[in-house]
Every structure is written in structure tokens, then in C-alpha cells.
Amino acid sequence: MSDQPTPDLAPRVSDTIRKTTCYMCACRCGIDVHLRQGRPVLIEGNRDHPKNRGVLCAKGAAGLKQVTSPARLRAPLRRVGPRGSGQFREISWDEALDTALSWLKPLHDAAPEKLAFFTGRDQSQSLTGWWAEQFGTPNHAAHGGLCSVNMAAAGIYTLGGSFWEFGAPDWDHAKLLLLFGVAEDHDSNPIKMGLARLKARGARIVGVNPIRSGYSAIADAWVAITPGTDGLFILSLVHELLKAGRIDLDFLARFSNAPVLLDSDPASPTRGLFLRDDAGRPQVIDRRTGKLAPWDGQGVQPDLRGRLRRAGVTHVSVMHEMADRYLAPHWAPEAVAGRCGVTPAQIRRIAAELARAAFDDPVILHRPWTDFRGHRHDSMVGRAVAVHAMRGISAHSNGFQTARALHLLQTLLGAVETPGSFRFKPPYPKPADAHPRPHSRTTPGQPLPGPALGYPQGPEDLALRPDGTPARIDKAFSWENPLSVHGLLHMVIPNAAAGDPYRIDTLFLYMANMAWNSSMNTRGTIDMLTAQDGDGYVIPHIIVSDAYSSETVAYADLVLPDTTYLERHDCISLLDRPISEPDRAADAIRWPVVTPDRDVRPFQSVLLDLGARLGLPGMTRNGAPRYRDYADYITTHERRPGIGPLAGWRSGPAGIAHGRGDPNEAQLQSYIANGGVFQAEIPAEAQYFKPWNAAYQDWAVTFGLADAPQPYLIQLWCEPLRRFQLAAEGHGVIQPPDHLRGRIIATHDPLPGWHAPMSDGFEDPVEYPIHALSQRPMAMYHSWGSQNAWLRQIHGHNPLYLPTLWWDRLTLKEGDWVRVISSRGTLTVPAAHMAALNPHTVWTWNAIGKRKGAWGLDPAAPEATRGFLLNHIISELLPDRGDGRRWANSDPVTGQAAWFDLRVRLEKSAAPTESQPAFAPVSPPPGTGPSATEDAC
Amino acid sequence: MHPARSLIAFTTLSGLGFGLLAWLGIDPTPPTGAVAAAFYLVAAALALAGLGVSALHLRRPERAWRAFREWRTSWLSREAWTAALALALSGAQGLLLTFGTGLLPALGMGLAPLGWLAAAAALGTVLCTAMIYAQLATVPRWHHWSTPALFLALAITGGALLSGRIAVASVALALTGALQLWCWWDGDKRFARAGHSLATATGLGGIGTPRPLFPAHTARSYVMDEMVCTVGRRHARKLRALSLALMTVLPVVLLQLPMPHLFGFLALVSHVIGVFVSRWLFFAEAEHVSGLYYGRR
Amino acid sequence: MTALPPEPVRKLGLVIDLDTCVGCHACVIACKGWNDVAYGAPLGDADAYGADPSGAFLNRVHSYEVQPPDGPAQHVHFPRSCLHCDSAPCVPVCPTGASYKRAEDGIVLVNEDACIGCGLCAWACPYGAREMDPSAGVMKKCTLCVDRIYNDALPEQDREPACVRTCPSNARHFGDLADPESAASQLVEARGGFALMPETGAAPVNRYLPPREKDWDETGWGDETDVLAPWLAPVAEEPQGFLGWLDRTLGKV
Ligand SMILES: Nc1nc2c(c(=O)[nH]1)N[C@H]1C(S)=C(S)[C@@H](COP(=O)(O)OP(=O)(O)OC[C@H]3O[C@@H](n4cnc5c(=O)[nH]c(N)nc54)[C@H](O)[C@@H]3O)O[C@H]1N2
Numbered sequence A: 001m002s003d004q005p006t007p008d009l010a011p012r013v014s015d016t017i018r019k020t021t022c023y024m025c026a027c028r029c030g031i032d033v034h035l036r037q038g039r040p041v042l043i044e045g046n047r048d049h050p051k052n053r054g055v056l057c058a059k060g061a062a063g064l065k066q067v068t069s070p071a072r073l074r075a076p077l078r079r080v081g082p083r084g085s086g087q088f089r090e091i092s093w094d095e096a097l098d099t100a101l102s103w104l105k106p107l108h109d110a111a112p113e114k115l116a117f118f119t120g121r122d123q124s125q126s127l128t129g130w131w132a133e134q135f136g137t138p139n140h141a142a143h144g145g146l147c148s149v150n151m152a153a154a155g156i157y158t159l160g161g162s163f164w165e166f167g168a169p170d171w172d173h174a175k176l177l178l179l180f181g182v183a184e185d186h187d188s189n190p191i192k193m194g195l196a197r198l199k200a201r202g203a204r205i206v207g208v209n210p211i212r213s214g215y216s217a218i219a220d221a222w223v224a225i226t227p228g229t230d231g232l233f234i235l236s237l238v239h240e241l242l243k244a245g246r247i248d249l250d251f252l253a254r255f256s257n258a259p260v261l262l263d264s265d266p267a268s269p270t271r272g273l274f275l276r277d278d279a280g281r282p283q284v285i286d287r288r289t290g291k292l293a294p295w296d297g298q299g300v301q302p303d304l305r306g307r308l309r310r311a312g313v314t315h316v317s318v319m320h321e322m323a324d325r326y327l328a329p330h331w332a333p334e335a336v337a338g339r340c341g342v343t344p345a346q347i348r349r350i351a352a353e354l355a356r357a358a359f360d361d362p363v364i365l366h367r368p369w370t371d372f373r374g375h376r377h378d379s380m381v382g383r384a385v386a387v388h389a390m391r392g393i394s395a396h397s398n399g400f401q402t403a404r405a406l407h408l409l410q411t412l413l414g415a416v417e418t419p420g421s422f423r424f425k426p427p428y429p430k431p432a433d434a435h436p437r438p439h440s441r442t443t444p445g446q447p448l449p450g451p452a453l454g455y456p457q458g459p460e461d462l463a464l465r466p467d468g469t470p471a472r473i474d475k476a477f478s479w480e481n482p483l484s485v486h487g488l489l490h491m492v493i494p495n496a497a498a499g500d501p502y503r504i505d506t507l508f509l510y511m512a513n514m515a516w517n518s519s520m521n522t523r524g525t526i527d528m529l530t531a532q533d534g535d536g537y538v539i540p541h542i543i544v545s546d547a548y549s550s551e552t553v554a555y556a557d558l559v560l561p562d563t564t565y566l567e568r569h570d571c572i573s574l575l576d577r578p579i580s581e582p583d584r585a586a587d588a589i590r591w592p593v594v595t596p597d598r599d600v601r602p603f604q605s606v607l608l609d610l611g612a613r614l615g616l617p618g619m620t621r622n623g624a625p626r627y628r629d630y631a632d633y634i635t636t637h638e639r640r641p642g643i644g645p646l647a648g649w650r651s652g653p654a655g656i657a658h659g660r661g662d663p664n665e666a667q668l669q670s671y672i673a674n675g676g677v678f679q680a681e682i683p684a685e686a687q688y689f690k691p692w693n694a695a696y697q698d699w700a701v702t703f704g705l706a707d708a709p710q711p712y713l714i715q716l717w718c719e720p721l722r723r724f725q726l727a728a729e730g731h732g733v734i735q736p737p738d739h740l741r742g743r744i745i746a747t748h749d750p751l752p753g754w755h756a757p758m759s760d761g762f763e764d765p766v767e768y769p770i771h772a773l774s775q776r777p778m779a780m781y782h783s784w785g786s787q788n789a790w791l792r793q794i795h796g797h798n799p800l801y802l803p804t805l806w807w808d809r810l811t812l813k814e815g816d817w818v819r820v821i822s823s824r825g826t827l828t829v830p831a832a833h834m835a836a837l838n839p840h841t842v843w844t845w846n847a848i849g850k851r852k853g854a855w856g857l858d859p860a861a862p863e864a865t866r867g868f869l870l871n872h873i874i875s876e877l878l879p880d881r882g883d884g885r886r887w888a889n890s891d892p893v894t895g896q897a898a899w900f901d902l903r904v905r906l907e908k909s910a911a912p913t914e915s916q917p918a919f920a921p922v923s924p925p926p927g928t929g930p931s932a933t934e935d936a937c
Numbered sequence B: 001m002h003p004a005r006s007l008i009a010f011t012t013l014s015g016l017g018f019g020l021l022a023w024l025g026i027d028p029t030p031p032t033g034a035v036a037a038a039f040y041l042v043a044a045a046l047a048l049a050g051l052g053v054s055a056l057h058l059r060r061p062e063r064a065w066r067a068f069r070e071w072r073t074s075w076l077s078r079e080a081w082t083a084a085l086a087l088a089l090s091g092a093q094g095l096l097l098t099f100g101t102g103l104l105p106a107l108g109m110g111l112a113p114l115g116w117l118a119a120a121a122a123l124g125t126v127l128c129t130a131m132i133y134a135q136l137a138t139v140p141r142w143h144h145w146s147t148p149a150l151f152l153a154l155a156i157t158g159g160a161l162l163s164g165r166i167a168v169a170s171v172a173l174a175l176t177g178a179l180q181l182w183c184w185w186d187g188d189k190r191f192a193r194a195g196h197s198l199a200t201a202t203g204l205g206g207i208g209t210p211r212p213l214f215p216a217h218t219a220r221s222y223v224m225d226e227m228v229c230t231v232g233r234r235h236a237r238k239l240r241a242l243s244l245a246l247m248t249v250l251p252v253v254l255l256q257l258p259m260p261h262l263f264g265f266l267a268l269v270s271h272v273i274g275v276f277v278s279r280w281l282f283f284a285e286a287e288h289v290s291g292l293y294y295g296r297r
Numbered sequence C: 001m002t003a004l005p006p007e008p009v010r011k012l013g014l015v016i017d018l019d020t021c022v023g024c025h026a027c028v029i030a031c032k033g034w035n036d037v038a039y040g041a042p043l044g045d046a047d048a049y050g051a052d053p054s055g056a057f058l059n060r061v062h063s064y065e066v067q068p069p070d071g072p073a074q075h076v077h078f079p080r081s082c083l084h085c086d087s088a089p090c091v092p093v094c095p096t097g098a099s100y101k102r103a104e105d106g107i108v109l110v111n112e113d114a115c116i117g118c119g120l121c122a123w124a125c126p127y128g129a130r131e132m133d134p135s136a137g138v139m140k141k142c143t144l145c146v147d148r149i150y151n152d153a154l155p156e157q158d159r160e161p162a163c164v165r166t167c168p169s170n171a172r173h174f175g176d177l178a179d180p181e182s183a184a185s186q187l188v189e190a191r192g193g194f195a196l197m198p199e200t201g202a203a204p205v206n207r208y209l210p211p212r213e214k215d216w217d218e219t220g221w222g223d224e225t226d227v228l229a230p231w232l233a234p235v236a237e238e239p240q241g242f243l244g245w246l247d248r249t250l251g252k253v
């Protein structure tokens, strides 16, 4: 028609596109930032990026609003009012750095452990960890201890790699995926892309989750498990599969320690330890000879049935122990189903589905390969069963063992690193004993002898002071949680405030909202941060680096304002938490695609600057700063010769080299020219069976992931656990305190087991009959999202979702409120009904509730008046049981914060004017607040 | 639907104004001179005030002239035309009656067709206004012949009252009251009759019974504010009674009392307030089908 | 322009897969982002950091719980945007001609220069797909990214709607639904795609793909005659028996 308008069909929305890396969450997708006259106007996914292949989540596309948020800090701040008042004076960077130095220098020179440097969701742990090591304090960790260390530790001690973001289902070949307790995970986009690929191929997905939302909503089948009971459920599956002989004997014999011989003499001081040869190598029976042989001997064919009597001691294979253990009737579906909230038929159905998917139709890739014993395989035979799990397993105080049980299930099915199953992402696989051990011995003025965090192999690796008390402020690597490989961020403030094990002087926090959603027991934490004794604050100095006016900023004495993610260099390194995919190693950078308009500095550069001013060895050369800034560090720092933060475009003898190589001045330019990302495809022959595949091991060495091939066996029997048990039984010179012996014996089972969540022993499950959980909303990232003009319209407040059973029992209707009572406190919050729930589970979205005055929002914002946190009623300590001890609400093996052990009871409530508890407002730091919108910049 | 004050005021006032103009138009013995001026000014003021207020409902009132364009399909556009026409014709008539008393004999019966045309345009405007609502299949309560019927009935009744036609007004009041009652009674059933439900809105009815779970957004939105307004429905029954009493019952009684000027005026006031309440209910009780997506109607 | 054009030869539209949509809202924000800088006035927000924020979005993702007659409740995420109806009731009601349906591809658009912000088109839309811009005071709706799909300033592969490009779960597909050979039509055919509220007579072009059958209810969790039973036939109930089986099995190889 003639008068039909003609819109502009080809608008040019930007004049420049810069490719960098998203940081609206830890997934780290590639983004195309569109700029118009230097201002970002649109963010799209980078199609050439291995992580997201062009797609972007809601947060990623909303990143624009983060860069113009009214919550951005504008200059360094020095506290002027009392702590928590939010009263600050803007100061210069010189004054800020001098102040920091005046606190840190004396500590460095006299008592480095009095600095506790803890970081939250940052992606610079290889820098921050190294900095702490150079400073000489053992008191460093990132947020892993409150996040998913159960998953990481169980994975690494068992498989040499873990779920989390370090492994992924074989999306191209799996036919059945079991998802345990995953709402969103770090691999946000890859998981969604993968689920779509599974669906497109007609593969099936089973969601094991008390809540049917998100991924479980699109799953073909749903198991409404009772929180904290997955271990029982999984071991019942193991029971059924073993009973039916539906296990991959060949895989077990070759690649796991099922054939390794154990001392099985009940009286022996080495009971449960491996039989080793003089070189210390665990022994198996070689089927070819019927004789002992080292596990990794060339051509050896380990015998699962191994049994040997030597020097009066009987040794049996781990397989014997497993048969004894898991065929016991108390693992039968009938025995566990009730407690798990499922039916025996459901358990059998899933066991049968697993058996069918694994063994009916194996995945066969015609790629010949050679294993570490020199055995040549004509093809790669795999099991089309993939498992993925996250915090639903991890955030319980039995999560370590539950994750181990899951790895046992995978291994029995031959579903680890085989086609169709679960695959590692470089730099994994890497077994626990190839990781460093923890270091905690401090010397004034000197660096630590090695990294503070590591993987203990036995009591001798614990971080204990000469008197046997914990050497670390968070009590990591102590008898309370020997394998706390990520530290315990959630215990730092409580322990420091209690002076248990000692007092500290300076708490230095980076990117961790510890006065709000990252702490258990919010109110208590706030009190601890402001607690005073005769000499002033119990924690004398608090330094916070944040980019925004979070709740925690109000508790800082000194604030180091960071840039936003579009304004700085960052390094997504293979030394850290990389963005690799199973068939490719990858790392990436962020670079300043826009220029900051405030007096802010990139934290990493500030940290290096501080290090240089302190004279820390790695950061100075001839008394002068070693690095100009973080960009310079990224390019020129070397951890080992030839190995730096970035693997791509290094310089080799004949020009550019990837992986290993000398620093290359132009490295960052190459990254920028390549969309900010580097990827190295793993050769096809090396893409599966990585721990045992000679081609992969060689590739890993060439590429610089390892210095020598390091094949290993899946540790179904975990010897380090047994070593702690043995100590608890009274063997050895390093002995646990008596009050912990029983618990260590019960929980450090070298074979995967199940124990009830620890809190069951401290509070009455009948009094608190309901489980209370939180879930990640896909469109929000922790606390950061609420300052986002677009995202907060989607999630501006959160109700508590109740299952039908309790909705009816309390005779609730739409608009009603409930009181949620735990042994720690009470919430009064809006209620909503959800039928697709485990009948004794309630939940809400995580981190939507905000404190008034924070995040640049109006104090009457719905986030503050209707939003709420479960954190207010979760405790970092288990209820006092009168024994004079502080028992952490953590996993007894790893120290993982047990967020999801929370139990509550519910009461109907009259609607209050706002959700309870209501906290007094904090006053917004200078330059922030709802009026400081983008026009101000 | 959101009971926007601008729309309630507009439909009520302009209905009254155009109703009066219609009566004036067909009056075989129209007032003349100052009396005519008074009547026409009142009518025009009501109609224009209504139109003026309705412009407040536009987010871009400066472009209101564009509304004349699509008279072929749009009732809103037609309303603009008929309103303009009615005002022009009535204006001409009013001017003649006021100032052209000298000309009148010459025109004789010639004036009548102008009046009839003006009346037709005035009622046409009311019809178009009503059709704006009645055409909307999305609001089953409105999507019915009774919507224009009621609008016209109210305009005619109000006009009769305003022009002091006591007998006619009494009958009209009674009939309109009856129509209004029936509209409420039948209107309550129309949404169900139209067959829309969350099951058809989502197409998920094949699996089972759907119910809203997570809201699409916790913030307000235009659709929710405009289409899914449920405020005050709780008081609907009381308001209906009040509306009916003020709009028809009380005026009928008042009209039968002596002192027609006083009680006639009171009847008018009562009626207009009643119509305001009825119009408020007209919007507030109207359920838009898109509300289904929000679990509301 | 308010008359509907004769039936267009091409009917461009979206196909949304309710079986894979995880409800992540990525499409909501991608749409907001694109339309904030492209077609017409920026998509406004009011009281963005305040106590009562609101804003115009052209695509919203709901979430519904569906209770089957037997079996556990299911949960379906449900994106909702303009369906580019064949008999778009939002078009003829428009007094200014601002609202129109394109003759060449059926896309329904608002000419913002002519819109008076009367809101009538939004009232006429059964699907709640139109939102008034709080700042510009003109009607906003999904443009089917008409300024992307024909945009020769964009690389070829980006000439698809922003929401389709971004969807991580591949739950959104774009194509010509008048062409039975198009990938979009084929999907609709294969998966039994349906239209929303056919009873309104608006004749939407967009299609929704239903969720696949859930919870394995064709056999039920507990069916004894399960074809799967042989997969769990015991070789041994006791550890000793199991080790015997192991001996026999390994002896064979
Ligand atoms: N959009 C978004 N993405 C994020 C984040 C974010 O804030 N927003 N945060 C990032 C971070 S730091 C992390 S740690 C990851 C966490 O990623 P997820 O592990 O996916 O995180 P949660 O939301 O804690 O989800 C835990 C899930 O476990 C279930 N669950 C709880 N208890 C049990 C149980 O006993 N058994 C089983 N089977 N399930 C259970 C809960 O119902 C929930 O679905 O997400 C990362 N990605």
C-alpha cells in the first residue's frame, strides 16, 4: 500500500564494537559492547566465543545499567562516623594508600597472620592468593568455602576434577542426564545451551531437586527429594546396580582404584591404607601373572578380585570393600525411600534407566587411543549417562560424602571422561596429590613458604600451630575440617570477633558482601563488625574494595573503590578459574572498553601498588615496583618459567607460542584482536579419557598445564580420609582433640557414605520440621543485580514459596504472610503457593532482599520493604549444646557452609508494614543514591 | 480495566451534553434568544468539557488532530468526526436560535432538518463513544449491543432531565434503570461465556489446570495498570446499589415532587452522580482477557 | 493505514518452545536492550531506582504451574510478546493510522510519529502485548525486530530478532510461517505447535510448541511389568554372591 510508513530498517546503533568478557556473573561469556561516542549503548553475545557462542543471559545484556548505576562508588572513602553509620569522607588515592600502608606495614613486619585478606566472587584468585603468600599471611581464601567446596574437594580427591565450572556433561552424546540440585550454576549459558542440545537429540533429563523450577521444570522427570538425603538416594542406586551387576567392570579395573589392594587387618595400624611397593606405588594383582604389580605398570591388567595375604596381613581389593559395603540391606530402596521423600519404585526406575542408558547402547567413537599402561584401544567406548550437580548437594554438611557418592555412581557406570558422560575442562584433570599442600608457617617480614591453600594428604599437612590449635583464623585445615581446601570465608568474622583461635588486626575484604547476603546470621555479623572492647573495635581495621555501595561498604574504615567490569583489565586465567570447555583450553581478558569517569582504580592494580609499597618480594625489583599495573602483570608475570597468567600468544623460540613461552609485550593486543579470548583445541585423540590418555597427558605437558604426565586412578577409596580416621582411632603422632575423634571417624569414611546433616544432632527436627532453601534467580546475580534498572523490575521482591501441604495446613491464601522460625531467629515474609515442591520444603530467591540505603536505591524500595534474606535466620554456628564449644555449621570434612541444612517451622502472621526483621537504614556513601543516575556522569 | 478519571468524566459529561443537544435538535418548538443561548452553552460546555478531559487521556494530546484520520475503521476516529459535526451543526442551530430570531420565520420549517441532523450527529457521537468499548472483544463485558444501548439511553435520559422534560425523563429514567440492572446481571456472565481461561490463554489446558506461579515481573507494568486493575471490585455490589439509587430511583421520586425547578435540579444532580458511579463501575468491573496471563481479570 | 492489508504472502513470526524455555528472561532484556537504541524512542523506565519502578518491555516471561489430573504438578515458563496476528484487532481501532500491519510480511508496527498515545490498540489486543512508553508517551510493541531482520548494516547472521539471537536454550525460532517449507513451519508441524486463544479470532501468527510429556507416565514410576525390570535382575543379593559373580564374569573374559 502506498501510504504504509517506511521505518528505518537499517539503523546503525553504534559507531564502535569492542569485544570483551562479561562479568555480570562468573560464567564469563564473550560480549560485544556497542559504543556510541564512547558510551556503551548495547551489549550482545560474541558469536565466536567458546563459552556462549553468541547467546547472552538477562544479566549479561543488562550489564549496561551496571556501568551507569547510581550505586557506583566515586572516590576512596575514609570512615568519619561510627562503623556502620555509612558516614564517610572522600579522600585522595595517596591518602588511601598511605592509610592502608600504615595498618599493613607493621603487621607485615611483626605478625603477618594478623592480616586476614579474604575475597568473594572475584576472578583474580591466582593474584590475590599470591599476594597473600608474598605478604606472609596464611589468612587468605576466596568464597569457595561458603560456596561449593564440597563439590570441589570431593571431585578433586575422587575424580581429579569436579563439577562446578571444571567439568561438563558430554552434551553431544549423553542420552540421560541426571541433574542434582542445580538451579543455575556458574556455567549459566553453557548449561542452557547444553540442555537444548540434549532436547534436540531426544535425550532425557532427570531433575533431582526438592523444587521443580528452572532446569527441573523442563526435565522429563522430577525426583522431589528431601533436602540433605541425596547420599542415601544415590547409594541406593549404587546398591541396585551392584546387585544387578550393571557396572562397567573394565572401566573400574583399568581406571579406578577398585583393584588396588588394601590392608584389611582389623588390628593393623595401617588398616585401610594401600599396599605399596618400596617406591610407594599402590599395588594391584596383575591378571596376566596373578602377581603383585604397581598400579601403573606397563601392560598391567589390574584384577578387581585381588586378594593377598602377606606377612600375616590380608590385603583385599577396594572392590571387596565396596561389595561388602553397598550390598548391605540398609541401602535397599525400601530402606531409604521414606527418608528421601521418594518411592522405592522411583529409585528402581532410575537405576534401571541408568543401566539401560549406560549399557544398552554404548557410545562408540572411532578414535583409537593409547592409555598410560601402553594399552592401545581401537575406539573410545563410552556410557551415555551424564551427571551434573551443584549446591543442592554441596551446601549441606554431608555434601562432601554425597558428592563422593555421586562420583562412585559415575565410576561404577564407566561414566567419567568417557564419550556420553562427564568430561573435564582443562587444566583439569589434575589429582589431589598433584596440587600443592597448604602452608601456614608465618615468619615476620617474610613470605609464606608456599600457597596458603592446598590439598592435605594426611594429618601432617594440617595448618596447626605447635600447640595443635588452628593456625588460620578460619580454622581451615584444622581437625574441625581437615580438607577445607577453599578456606571458610563464613567463619572469618565470627572467629575474629571471638578471638578464637586468635585476634586479628586488619580485615581486608574484596568483592564479598559479608555484612549482608554472603554471611550467615546477618544481624550477628553486623554486631561482630561493630563490636568494641576497651581499646576500640574488636576488629581494629576493616578495608573493603567494592565497586558499588553494598551493605558491607558501610562497615569499612577504608574503602578502595573499584572500576566496573567494562573499565579495567581482568585476566580469566588457566591458573585460576578458567573458561575452558571439555575439548578446548581457553582463557580470556577484560580490557577497558570505556574510560572511568570517577576517581576509581582497578583493584588488582591497587593491590600490586600496595604490594610494591610494602616491599613484597614478588612485587618489587631493586626496590622499585615490579609491575606498572595489572595489565603489565598479566603480560610479564611468570609463575613457573614459561607459564604466565595468559596462555595465548606468548613468545617462543620461533615466534608466537601458545601455552608455554616467554612473556610477549604485545600479548594483550593479540587478545583484543581475537575478541578477548584465546582457545586451544585439544587434539581429537586426546579429548576423552584424559586422566589415562597418553595423548592428552602429553598435550597437557606441551601446553604447560603440567610439567610431567600425571596419570592417576579414580580414588573410590580415598586414602587421605582414612589417614585422618586412623589418627582419630589413635594412630600416629599428630592427634586430634578428643572431642572430635568420634565425629572424624564417622564422617571421614574412605568409601562414600552418608551421615545426617550435622544440625540434626543439635536441634530437634520435630520442632523444626520444614526445610528452607534458597535458589539463584537466573536474571539476578547475588546482590549486584538490584542496582540494575532493568533487572530489578523482574525481581524486586521475593515471597516464600510453600508446598500445598503446608499452605493448606496454615490455611493460607494469596496475600498472606508467614512467620519463619529457625533456632536462630524469625522472619515475617509474604507467602506464595507452589505445588511442585517437596512436601516439607519451602524456599525463596536468593539475595533479593536489600538493606535500606544500600545499592543506590530509594530506602522505600521493594527490595528493602518486601524483600528478605534467609540469611537472617541461618547461623554460622550450630545451636549451643552446653559443651562450651563453638561448633561451625559446616561440613566436618571440608568446612563448607551448610546453608541448605536450615530447618524451620511456620506460623501464619498478620501482614506487617514491611518484611521482618527490618534493619535500620545505612546512609549512602557520597555520590551514590537514587538521584545519582547516569545523567550525572 | 483501570477506571481512569478522564474517561469517566468524559463519557459522563459528553453523554449528557450530546443528549441535551439531541433533545434541542429535535425540539419542534425550540427555545430562542437568551434561553436558547443558555441551553446551547450548557450543552456545548458539557460536550466540550468532556472532550477536553478526554484529551487528557491521550499521552500526546498535541497530536490529537491526527485522530480524524482513520474514520473508515476506527470508532475513535469516527467519534472525533461525529463530535465535530454535532458541535458544528448544533452550533449553527444554536447561533440561529440565539441571534437569528429575525431570520427564523423566513427559515420556517427549514430549521428542523438542521436540528434533526444535529441531533443525529449528537447521538451518533454517543454511539461512537460507546462503540469504542463495545467493539472490544477483549473485554467481554463491553462487547455487547447493550453497551451502546445503555450509553444512548443514559444520554437521552440525561438530556431529557437537563432540558426539563419531566414526563419523558421519568419514563426514560425507569427504562434506563431497568436496562442498567440487566446489563450488570448479564455482564457478570459474559467473560465466562466468551470461553477465555488461563488454559486457552496459555494453551496448556491439555496437560492439566494451569495457575500462575512466578510473576513475569515484580514491578508495575502498563498492561497491569491499565488492564488488570482490580481495585475496589470488592465493593461492587454496594456501589451498584448506590449508583442505581442515585441515577434512577431517586431522580424519579424527586421529579414527582412539586417545585420542579428545585427538585428537578436535585434530580439532575443525583442522576449525574449516579452515572459517574455507574461509569466507574463500567471500567472497574470490566475484565480484560489479557489479565488472564497475570492470573487476574 | 488502519485497514488490515490483504493476507500477506509472507507471515513472519516467532515459534516459542515451551519444552525448553527455562524462564531465564534473557529474551526480555535482549529485547529491551535492542529496542532501547533502535526502533523509535528509547524504551523508557519510570522511577528506575525508586520505590515503585516500572518500564516498557516488549516481551515478558511468565511462569505457570500445571496440575495434571494425576502425577506431580508441572512447571512451564511462558514468554509472551506480540503474535503479529493475521486479523490484528489492534490495527483497525487505531484512530491515527499509527498502528498498522505491513503488507509484505505481516509485521504489526506502530508509527511512533503519528501515535497520540490513546491506548486503544492496547485495549484491543487480547494478549497484553502492547505497552505505553512511560517517557515518550507513544505505544510500544514487539517489532519482530524489523530493524534487524532487514538490516544490511548488521552481519548476515545477526539479521534475526534480538530475543532469538540471545536465547541460550534455543527456545525461540523465527521464520516465515506462511511457507510450509520454512524451518519454523516444519518445527510447528513436527511438534504440534499451537496458537494462543484461538477463540479471540485474532489469528496469531506466532506459534507455541507444547511441553513434551513429563514424568515418564506412559509406564509410571512403579509399573511392575516395566520393560526396564530385566535391567535390575539381581546377580547376587549378598557380597559373597556378588564376588562369586565377579569371579565368573571376569573368568569369562
Ligand atoms: N543468575 C545467577 N547465576 C549464578 C549466581 C547468581 O547469583 N545468579 N551465583 C553463582 C554462584 S556463586 C553459585 S555458587 C552458583 C550456584 O548454582 P546452583 O548450585 O545452581 O545454586 P543454587 O541456586 O544455590 O541452587 C541450588 C539448588 O539445589 C537445590 N537443592 C537444595 N537442597 C538440595 C538437596 O538436598 N538435594 C538436591 N538434589 N537439591 C537440593 C535447590 O532447590 C536449588 O535448585 O550459581 C552461580 N551462578
Ligand SMILES: Nc1nc2c(c(=O)[nH]1)N[C@H]1C(S)=C(S)[C@@H](COP(=O)(O)OP(=O)(O)OC[C@H]3O[C@@H](n4cnc5c(=O)[nH]c(N)nc54)[C@H](O)[C@@H]3O)O[C@H]1N2
Residues within 6 Å of the ligand: A120, A121, A143, A146, A147, A148, A510, A511, A512, A513, A514, A517, A518, A519, A545, A546, A547, A548, A549, A550, A551, A552, A562, A563, A564, A565, A603, A774, A775, A781, A782, A783, A784, A846, A847, A869, A870, A871, A899
Ligand atoms: N541464603 C543464602 N546465602 C548465600 C547463598 C545461598 O545459596 N543462600 N550462596 C552463597 C554463595 S555460593 C556465594 S558465592 C555468596 C556470594 O556472595 P558474594 O561473593 O558476597 O556476592 P555478592 O553479594 O555479589 O557480593 C560481592 C560484592 O562484590 C561487589 N562487586 C561487584 N562487582 C565488583 C567489582 O567489579 N569490583 C569490586 N571490587 N567489587 C565488586 C558487589 O558490589 C558486592 O558487594 O553468597 C552466599 N550466600
Ligand code: SF4
Residues within 6 Å of the ligand: A022, A023, A024, A025, A026, A027, A028, A029, A052, A055, A056, A057, A058, A059, A060, A061, A188, A189
Ligand atoms: S551467564 Fe550471563 S551474566 Fe554470566 S557471564 Fe554469561 S552473559 Fe554474563
Ligand code: SF4
Residues within 6 Å of the ligand: C020, C021, C022, C023, C024, C025, C026, C027, C028, C061, C077, C079, C166, C167, C168, C169, C170, C171, C172
Ligand atoms: S531466553 Fe529463551 S529460555 Fe530464556 S526465557 Fe526467553 S525463551 Fe525462555
Ligand code: SF4
Residues within 6 Å of the ligand: C081, C082, C083, C084, C085, C088, C089, C090, C091, C108, C124, C125, C126, C127, C128, C129, C130, C141, C202, C204
Ligand atoms: S498480539 Fe496484540 S498487538 Fe500483536 S498483532 Fe495481535 S492483537 Fe496486535
Ligand code: SF4
Residues within 6 Å of the ligand: C093, C094, C095, C096, C097, C098, C099, C110, C114, C115, C116, C117, C118, C119, C120, C121, C122, C138, C139
Ligand atoms: S496508542 Fe497510538 S497506535 Fe495505539 S491506537 Fe492510539 S494512536 Fe494508534
Ligand code: SF4
Residues within 6 Å of the ligand: C030, C031, C032, C034, C035, C058, C059, C081, C082, C141, C142, C143, C144, C145, C161, C162, C163, C164
Ligand atoms: S522480536 Fe524483537 S521486538 Fe519482538 S520480542 Fe523479540 S526482541 Fe523484542
Ligand SMILES: [Mo]
Residues within 6 Å of the ligand: A146, A147, A148
Ligand atoms: Mo557461590
